[in-house]
Amino acid sequence: MDQKDLKKAGLKITQPRVKILELLENSSKRHFTAESIYQLLLKDESGIGLATVYRVLTQFETAGLVIRHHFESGQSVFELNQGGHHDHIVDIKTGKIVEFHDEIIEQRQREIAREHGYKLVDHSLILYGEVIDTDD
Amino acid sequence: MDQKDLKKAGLKITQPRVKILELLENSSKRHFTAESIYQLLLKDESGIGLATVYRVLTQFETAGLVIRHHFESGQSVFELNQGGHHDHIVDIKTGKIVEFHDEIIEQRQREIAREHGYKLVDHSLILYGEVIDTDD
DNA sequence: CTCAGTGCAAACTATTTGCAGATTT
């Protein structure tokens, strides 16, 4: 079901695009920087350049296959778009990212936008947290 | 009440710091990029360099005088910290920024963090909206 | 007078782009 998505987006099925898509789908992690993807590809000796990683990710973003986040880090973070919208909790100590979805907040955001005369088009919500007690 | 804050932060009272603080306090706008502050200073022929603007803003941020936001724009946006926490609505057409505060959302964020085993330390919420009809 | 602060240019980080050669269809 990879290549379908690429074709649908009007993108040729090339080695870099397939490799990157596979990586996004089959990795245990869900969040990547362009650099981290580049590093993973290096191990595979695919010979794919960093510029290509950026180009492919941007194309994927445009095609709606991938979502780009702007966390405080300075680097963009990319994540496969699997439909269900969610927001993120970032562990300020470890950088670990947890996903969540909350209808109360979603609903309230729409109301607030409305109250100010706006239609909510998009939003970005990131919670920064610290683990509460973990003596494992 | 300018210089007090500077002293409290252990910063010498220099022309660039005073000028920038004044600008943040007395402008009709509340949100600035480093570049926009630099441009305003240019008009005053203060001879203050862009590097200094960045240095001063970073010092102000450390001192808690200023808050730095990371909107999608790629540029950091700075705002005078006047105590009351708030979040932002960004008009996707004009870039205009509206502030709001909502206790329901604030409360819910804490609960969600808790539910996931985190203590909420900070958060970033930005709504992107489109004006609903304005035939003025 | 001393040390923090500043301007300028150079350095850096993340990302984008031009171009000639390689790939997909």
Added chain:
DNA sequence: AAATCTGCAAATAGTTTGCACTGAG
């Protein structure tokens, strides 16, 4: 073969830093 795509190096945007000089206390 035609058009798209890629790798590399160079370009760009935003921000930071080294250093010799300036200015606040």
